[in-house]
Amino acid sequence: CRVRHYKFNVVTRNATKLCSSKPVVTINGQxxxxxxxxxxxxxxxxxxVNHVQYNVSIHWHGVRQxxxxxxxxxxxxxxxxxxxGQSYVYNFTITGQRGTLLWHAHIFWLxxxxxxxxxxxxxxxxxYPFPKPHKEVIVVLAEWWKSDTEAVINQAMQGGxxxxxxxxxxxxGHPGPVPNCSSQxxxxxxxxxxxxYLLRIINAALNEELFFKIAGHKLTIVEVDATYVKPVxxxxxxxxxxxxxxxxxxxxxxxGKYMVAASPFMDSPVAVDNxxxxxxxxxxxxLASTPTTxxxxxxxxxxxxxxxxxxxxxxxxxxTYPAQVPSTVDHKLFFTMGLGVNPCPSCAxxxxxxxxxxxxxxxxxxxxxxxxQAHYFNISGVYTTDFPxxxxxxxxxxxxxxxxxxxxxxxxxxxxxxxxTVELVLQDTGIIAPENHPLHLHGFNFYxxxxxxxxxxxxxxxxxxxxxxxxxxxxxxxxxxxxxAIRFRADNPGVWFMHCHLEVHTTWGLKMAFLVNNGKGPNxxxxxxxxxxxxx
Ligand code: C2O
Numbered sequence: 422c423r424v425r426h427y428k429f430n431v432v433t434r435n436a437t438k439l440c441s442s443k444p445v446v447t448i449n450g451q452x453x454x455x456x457x458x459x460x461x462x463x464x465x466x467x468x469x470v471n472h473v474q475y476n477v478s479i480h481w482h483g484v485r486q487x488x489x490x491x492x493x494x495x496x497x498x499x500x501x502x503x504x505x506g507q508s509y510v511y512n513f514t515i516t517g518q519r520g521t522l523l524w525h526a527h528i529f530w531l532x533x534x535x536x537x538x539x540x541x542x543x544x545x546x547x548x549y550p551f552p553k554p555h556k557e558v559i560v561v562l563a564e565w566w567k568s569d570t571e572a573v574i575n576q577a578m579q580g581g582x583x584x585x586x587x588x589x590x591x592x593x594g595h596p597g598p599v600p601n602c603s604s605q606x607x608x609x610x611x612x613x614x615x616x617x618y619l620l621r622i623i624n625a626a627l628n629e630e631l632f633f634k635i636a637g638h639k640l641t642i643v644e645v646d647a648t649y650v651k652p653v654x655x656x657x658x659x660x661x662x663x664x665x666x667x668x669x670x671x672x673x674x675x676x677g678k679y680m681v682a683a684s685p686f687m688d689s690p691v692a693v694d695n696x697x698x699x700x701x702x703x704x705x706x707x708l709a710s711t712p713t714t715x716x717x718x719x720x721x722x723x724x725x726x727x728x729x730x731x732x733x734x735x736x737x738x739x740x741t742y743p744a745q746v747p748s749t750v751d752h753k754l755f756f757t758m759g760l761g762v763n764p765c766p767s768c769a770x771x772x773x774x775x776x777x778x779x780x781x782x783x784x785x786x787x788x789x790x791x792x793x794q795a796h797y798f799n800i801s802g803v804y805t806t807d808f809p810x811x812x813x814x815x816x817x818x819x820x821x822x823x824x825x826x827x828x829x830x831x832x833x834x835x836x837x838x839x840x841x842t843v844e845l846v847l848q849d850t851g852i853i854a855p856e857n858h859p860l861h862l863h864g865f866n867f868y869x870x871x872x873x874x875x876x877x878x879x880x881x882x883x884x885x886x887x888x889x890x891x892x893x894x895x896x897x898x899x900x901x902x903x904x905x906a907i908r909f910r911a912d913n914p915g916v917w918f919m920h921c922h923l924e925v926h927t928t929w930g931l932k933m934a935f936l937v938n939n940g941k942g943p944n945x946x947x948x949x950x951x952x953x954x955x956x957x
Contacts, residue, residue, distance in 0.1 A: 422460065422461075422462035422463050422464065422544075423460075423463055423464070424463070424464045424465075424466060425457075425458070425459050425463050425464070425465050425466065426466050426467075426468075427455070427457060427465070427466070427467040427468070428449075428467070428468050428470070429448045429449065429454075429455075429467055429468065429469045429470070429479065430448065430449050430450075430470050430472060431446060431447075431448060431469065431470065431471045431472055431473050431477050431503075431535070432446075432447060432448075432449070432450055432472050432473065433445065433446055433447070433472075433473050434447055434450045436452060436534075438565050438567075438589065438591075438595075438596065439565065439567055439588055439589055439596065439599055439602055440599075440601075440602040441567045443567065443568075443569065445534040446473050446475065446477075446526075446531055446534055446535055447534055447535065448535060448537065451537075452534055452594050453536060453537045453538070453561040453563065453593065453594055453625065454524075454535060454536055454537030455537055456537055456538040456539070456540060456559055457524060457537070457538070457539045457540065458540050458542065459515055459539075459540075459541055459542070460515070460519075460541065460542045460543065460544055460545060461515055461516075461517070461518060461519045461541060461542070461543055461544045461547075462514070462515060462516070462544060463514070463515050464512070464513070464514045465481075465511070465512075465513055465514070465515065466510055466511070466512050467479070467510065467511045468508060468509075468510045469503055469508060469509055469510075469511065470508040471503045471504065471505055471506065471507055471508065472505075472506075473505065474505050475505070475528075475529070475531065476496065476502030476503065476504055476505070476528055477502060477503045477526060477528060477531065477535075478494050478495065478496040478500055478502050478503060478526065478527050478528045479494050479511065479524055479525070479526055479527065479535070480493060480494030480495055480524065480525055480526070480527035480863075481493070481494060481511070481513065481522070481524050481539060482522055482523050482524060482525060482539075482663055482861070482895070482896075483518075483522035483523070483539075483646055483647055483663075483665070483866075483895040483896075484513060484515065484518070484522060484539070485516055485517070485518060485864065485865070485866070485913065486513055486863075486864055486913070486915075487514070487516050487912075487913055488913065488914060488915070488944070488945075488946065488947055488948050489512070489513045489514070489948060490793050490864065490913075490914075490915030490916060490917070490947060491512075491793065491948075491950045491951060491954055492511040492512055492513040493863055493864065493915075493917075493918075494511070494527045495527040495528075495863065495918045496527055496528035496791075497787050497788055497789065497790070497791050497792070497957075498791060498792050498793065498863075498916060498918045498934060499791060499792070499793040499863075499915070499916060499918075500791050500793070500794075500954060500955055501790070501791050501794070501954075501955040501956055501957035502528055502955060502957075503955050504955065507955060508953070509953055509954070509955055510951065510953060512951060515541055518541055518647050518648075519541045519542060519543045519544075519647065520541055520644045520646070520647030520648065520649070520665070520667060521538065521539070521540055521541075521559075521621040521622075521623065521644070521647060521665040521666075521667055522538075522539040522540075522541065522646070522647050522665055523536060523537065523538055523539055523561075523623045523625055523663070523665060524536065524537055524538075524539050525537075525625060529571060529574060530570040530571065530573065530574050530627060530924055530928075531570075532625070532627065532924070533563075533564065533566065533570045533627055534570075536561070536563065536625040537561065537625075538559045538561060538621060538623055540557075540559070540621060541647060549643075550643075550649055550737060550739060550741070550742065551641075551643045551652060551669065552617065552669075554617050554618055554619035554669060555613070555616035555617055555618060556616070556618050556619070557618070557619045557620075557621060558610055558618055558619070558620050558621065559593070559621045559623070560592060560593060560610075560620050560621065560622045560623065560633075560700075561592075561593055561594070561623045561625050562590065562591070562592060562622065562623065562624045562625060562626060562631055562633065562660065562683045562698070563590070563591045563594075563625045563626050564587035564589070564590055564591065564626040564627055564628065564629060565587055565588055565589045565590075565591050565596065566587050566588055567588045570627075574928055577925050577928050577929070578928065579768060579775075586628070587626075587627070587628070587629070587696075588696070589696050589698065590626065590629065590631065590683050590684070590685070590696055590697065590698035591698050592607065592608045592681065592683055592698045592699070592700040593608040593700070594608070595607045595608045595698075595700065596696070596698050596699075597697075597698050597699030597700060598699065607698075607699055607700045607701060608681075608700040608701070609700065609701050609703050610681065610700060610701065610702050610703065611703050611705060612672040612702055612703065612704055612705070613672060613704070613705050614672050614673075614674065614675050614676065614704055614705070615671075615672060615673075616671075616672050617669055617670070617671045617672070618669070618670050618671075618672070619643075619667060619668075619669055620640070620667065620668045620669075620670060621665070621667055622658070622660060622665065622666045622667070622668060623660075623664075623665045624660040624661060624662050624663065624664050624665075625662070626662050627662065627923070627924040627925070628662070628923045628924055628925050629662065629685045629686075629923075630659065630660070630661045630662070630685065630686040630687060630856070630857060630859065630898065631659070631660050631661075631683045631684065631685060631686065632657050632658070632659055632660075632682075632683070632684050632685075632686055632718055632719050632723070632726065632727075633657065633658050633659075633660060633666075633681075633682070633683050634656055634657040634658070634681075634682055634716055634718065634719075635670065635679055635680070635681045635682075635702055635716065636679040636680045636681075636682075636702075636713075636714045636715060636716035637674060637677075637679050637714050637716075638670050638671075638672075638673070638674075638679060638702065639654050639655065639656060639670070640654070640655055640656070640657075640658055640668040640669070640670055641653065641654045641668060641669040641670070642654075642655065642658060642666060642667070642668050642733075642734070643667050643668065643669055644666070644667035645664065645665065645666050645667070645734060645892060645894060646664060646665055646866070646893070646894040646895045646896060647665065647895075648736065648737075648742075648866060648892070648893040648894065649736070649737035649739075649742050650734050650735060650736060650737055650892060651735045651736070651737055651738075651890070652669075653733045653734070653735075655729070655730060655733065657719060657726050657730065658730055659686060659726070659727045659730045659731065659898075661857065661859030661896060661898050661922065662859055662896075662922040662923060662924070663859055663861045663895070663896040663922035664859065664894070664896045672702075672704060674704065675704070676704045676706055676707045676711075677704055677707055677711060677714060678701050678702065678703050678704070678707055678711050678712070678713040678714065679701070679702040679713065679714045679716075680699055680700075680701065680702075680713050680714065680715050680716050681699060681700040681701065681702055682697050682698070682699055682716055682718045683697065683698045683699075683718075684696075684697040684698075684718035684719070684721075685721055686719070686721060686723065686727055686857075687721060687722065687724075687727075687856045687857060687901070697718050701713055731872070731898065734892040735887075735890045735891070735892060736868070736890045736891060736892055736893050737890075738889065738890040744868065744889065744890050744891065744893065745910075746868045746870065746888045746889070746891060746908055747842035747843075747844075747868075747908050747909070747910050748888060749842060750842050750843065750844040750908065751838075751841040751842045751843065752810070752837065752841060752842070752843045752844070753810075753844050753846075754810050754811075754835070754843060754844065754845045754846070755810070755811050755812070755845075755846045755848065755877070755879075756780045756781050756812070756845060756846070756847055756848070756933075757779075757780065757781055757782070757812045757816045757848045757849075757850050758778075758779070758780045758781075758847055758848070758849060758850065758858060758860070758899065758921070758931060759778070759779070759849050759850035759851060759858070759931070760776055760777070760778050760779075760850075760926065760929065760931070761776075761777055761778075761779060761827070761828060761850070762774045762775070762776055762777070763775055763777045763784075763827065763828060776929055777828050777929050777930050778921065778926045778927070778928075778929035778930040778931025778932070779828040779930060779931065780931065780932070780933050781808070781809045781811070781812045781813065782812060782813050782814070782827065782828045782829065783808065783809070783828060783829060783830075783831050783833050783933065784828040784829070784830050784831075784929075784930035785831070785832065785833070785920075785930050785931075785932045785933055785934075786830045786831060786832050786930070787832070788803050788804060788832050789957060790803050790957050791957065792804055792832075792834070792916045792934060792936075793915060793916045793947075794950075794954075794957075796915075796916055796936060797947060797950065803832065804832040804833065804834050804934075804936075805831065805832065805833050805834070806833070806834050806835070806836040806936060807833055808833035808834055808835040808933055809833075810835070816848060816850065816876070817876060828930070830930075833933065834916065834933070834934050834935065834936040835933065835934075835935050835936070836935075836936045836937075836938065837911040837935055837936070837937045837938070838911070838937075838938050838940075839911065839912070839914055839937060839938055839939060839940030839941075839945050840910060840911060840912055840940060840945075841910070841911045841937075842908065842909070842910050842911070843908065843909055843910075843911060844870075844906060844907070844908050845867075845906070845907050845908075845909075846871075846877050846879075846904055846905070846906045847860055847897075847899045847904060847905050847906075847907070848876070848877050848899075848903075848904045849899045849900060849901055849902060849903055849904065851901050851902030851903075856901060856923065857898035857899060857900050857901055858898070858899045858901075858921045858923065858926065858931065859896050859897065859898050859899075859921065859922040859923065860896065860897055860898075860899050860905075860919065860920070860921055860922070861895060861896040861919065861920060861921075861922045862895060862896075862907075862909070862917065862918075862919045862935075863895075863917040863918045863919065864913045864915060864917035864935075864937075865895070865909045865910075865911070865913060865917065866893050866894065866895050866909070867893070867894065867895070867897075867907040867908060867909035868891040868892070868893050868907060868908050868909070869891050869892050869893075869894060869897050869905055869906070869907055870886040870887055870888060870891045870906050870907065870908050871883070871885060871886045871887070871904075871905065871906035872900065872903070872904065872905045872906070873903055873904055874900060874902060874903040875902065875903060876904075877904040877906070882904075882906075883906070886906060888908075896922055911935070911937045913937060914937045914938060914939045914940065914945065914946055914947050915936075915937055915947050916934055916935070916936050916937075917934060917935045917937065918932065918934050919932065919933055919934060919935065920932030920933075
């Protein structure tokens with residue numbers, strides 16, 4: 422293993438898309454940002470220098486950060502932000518992981534333009550558990566707003582309903598041809614007939630789950646969230662913000678140009694957005710004037726297509742990469758989650774009410790001191806550890822909004838002992854928006870042992886849990902009006918954020934955090950913080 426040094430200069434630059442220009446915050450002037458490469462076991466050092474007028478922090482989404490929560494990145498959870506003119510070196514080691522992840526800003530909505538791919542290669546000499554591809558291609562999906570995203574957040578916080586949706590989706594920074602804006606081309610993926618390519622697909626969008634497909638070609642999924650899966654061949658993949666998917670594609674045509682499409686799944690009904698981002702798969706030797714073979718993206722409510730993808734994923738569970746599902750459970754937790762409406766007489770918009778997000782009826786309030794610092798240095802008054810293991814009212818979803826969705830505000834954590842095993846059922850309350858909630862857990866991968874629609878029934882539903890080869894992920898879509906059950910082992914001491922990866926829902930409070938105590942063994946406690954850790 423070796424040490425990888427990267428430098429991230431946070432700088433503003435002007436960007437023109439959809440025939441309009443605006444200044445955007447970027448890393449090193451790039452959108453999407455630079456790709457980080459490392460191998461399993463490498464030590465990664467990223468020096469982030471903040472040259473802009475905003476506070477900044479960067480999260481290495483899906484990197485386990487064993488005992489190094491100081492390098493995880495969510496602002497006010499594991500670190501104070503890097504202030505204008507300051508810098509911070511994120512220092513962590515990649516342990517037991519290989520595959521595609523992403524990095525992104527983890528403060529306000531800065532990740533709209535501050536994100537990129539994180540590729541972890543297997544240890545030197547260790548092959549992939551699938552045929553070696555001819556080439557690897559990074560495909561970053563995102564969104565683009567013509568307006569300033571900070572203004573969009575303020576609008577979301579005003580009270581009313583959903584904020585503006587983005588003006589376009591993008592594939593590697595390009596929306597593809599846009600009506601009335603002829604100057605914009607799209608991303609081109611050059612291929613040679615007969616060769617196989619590995620696409621490392623990342624959803625870096627703020628607020629959209631996306632379908633992804635390629636005309637005339639099938640995708641063989643081999644990995645999700647940097648964990649290997651049993652290969653499965655499909656037309657369409659579904660990818661939520663924060664998720665990653667590695668898919669093989671064989672260029673099995675002789676020539677031609679084929680449309681690549683990324684389109685939204687289950688937008689909020691009040692903010693319908695039909696924009697499909699397009700790119701082109703281009704066979705070598707094909708004339709530029711050749712017409713492109715088109716594909717029709719699934720409709721936005723194509724739940725069957727989504728379910729087909731979700732239900733087809735299984736851990737590879739091979740000798741080399743066994744699934745390690747906890748077989749016994751120390752904590753059985755049940756969290757309701759979703760959106761609700763609370764009274765807000767002082768809100769500027771929204772007729773005296775505002776949208777809030779909550780888990781177990783708690784709307785999480787961001788602290789002003791980072792939680793990990795408060796925990797490590799015993800600073801009192803920053804958080805409490807009384808996050809409930811169950812909702813305060815028995816939840817029964819009958820299809821109409823129940824009246825017990827009033828929430829209370831608090832910075833509440835759930836405390837776990839080192840190495841505790843957890844089974845967590847996440848029940849979506851299905852109120853207001855029909856979207857899935859892509860729930861992301863920092864610091865751990867988990868196994869998705871069960872999933873269903875309607876109310877979770879502990880007696881019957883737990884009987885059908887897959888404890889053999891469930892998919893292992895760091896971000897999972899909790900179905901609208903349904904539930905998922907996950908299991909993980911709390912083998913990482915620290916404070917670990919868990920939140921909906923739709924940024925607007927995080928903003929509204931759909932988030933909480935776990936506090937994992939140190940263990941008693943020699944390598945079971947949080948390593949001391951680095952000297953340059955930012956102060957609040
Ligand atoms: Cu990718 Cu807490 O985020």
